Amino acid sequence: GAVVSQHPSWVICKSGTSVKIECRSLDFQATTMFWYRQFPKQSLMLMATSNEGSKATYEQGVEKDKFLINHASLTLSTLTVTSAHPEDSSFYICSASGGRRGEQYFGPGTRLTVT
Amino acid sequence: QQQVKQSPQSLTVQKGGISIINCAYENTAFDYFPWYQQFPGKGPALLIAIRPDVSEKKEGRFTISFNKSAKQFSLHIMDSQPGDSATYFCAARQMDSSYKLIFGSGTRLLVRP
Numbered sequence: 479g480a481v482v483s484q485h486p487s488w489v490i491c492k493s494g495t496s497v498k499i500e501c502r503s504l505d506f507q508a509t510t511m512f513w514y515r516q517f518p519k520q521s522l523m524l525m526a527t528s529n530e531g532s533k534a535t536y537e538q539g540v541e542k543d544k545f546l547i548n549h550a551s552l553t554l555s556t557l558t559v560t561s562a563h564p565e566d567s568s569f570y571i572c573s574a575s576g577g578r579r580g581e582q583y584f585g586p587g588t589r590l591t592v593t
Numbered sequence: 594q595q596q597v598k599q600s601p602q603s604l605t606v607q608k609g610g611i612s613i614i615n616c617a618y619e620n621t622a623f624d625y626f627p628w629y630q631q632f633p634g635k636g637p638a639l640l641i642a643i644r645p646d647v648s649e650k651k652e653g654r655f656t657i658s659f660n661k662s663a664k665q666f667s668l669h670i671m672d673s674q675p676g677d678s679a680t681y682f683c684a685a686r687q688m689d690s691s692y693k694l695i696f697g698s699g700t701r702l703l704v705r706p
Contacts, residue, residue, distance in 0.1 A: 484636075510692060521682060521696045522637065535691075571636050580692040581627070584636040 482574045484585035498558045499588045501572030507552035508574035516569045562592040596620050597685050599697025612670040614700045616683035623685035628668050631680045673704045
């Protein structure tokens with residue numbers, strides 16, 4: 479149980495284009511989803527928290543107009559990187575939380591490379 | 594500012610040895626302390642977790658020791674295996690409705706055969 483998937487697993491895009499990453503909870507309803515980014519050999523950095531049906535809450539320093547998050551249902555959240563630049567290249571990981579205990583289960587990550 | 598400090602940054606042990614990773618937190622408003630294991634190119638996987646009302650939790654070869662007064666907790670991996678070679682992150686969950694996790698900086702563990 480508690481499986482979270484991400485799609486795509488890796489993506490290469492050109493500078494200036496937008497990329498959408500999907501995060502799905504496969505066997506539970508996720509009332510809250512989190513988006514992280516991770517640079518090589520570094521820890522996870524929380525970008526934003528999203529609750530189903532409401533606007534995402536962004537961490538300080540994260541541009542909400544650049545990183546668009548939609549949590550349209552209890553099993554799906556999307557992160558859209560708009561007007562991507564090479565410095566946006568990173569490993570993006572989502573996690574989903576549901577139920578009383580609030581444990582977070584992580585997706586496999588999406589490797590974004592912007593050329 | 595970093596609220597969860599993790600050490601060591603890297604650790605090498607021989608197969609069969611004990612791996613010990615330590616974390617300390619600075620904020621008492623945490624209610625849950627998980628450990629995650631991450632392999633290269635993969636997302637973190639929940640390994641074991643503990644709540645502050647318990648001093649120790651064991652699951653197979655993995656044990657968490659928790660010292661509430663010292664605000665410290667540690668992961669012990671007994672009989673370490675080469676397959677345990679990965680990066681380990683401790684975390685602390687904020688005791689509010691956000692359920693945010695604050696992560697440590699990570700420990701790269703290498704278990705030599």
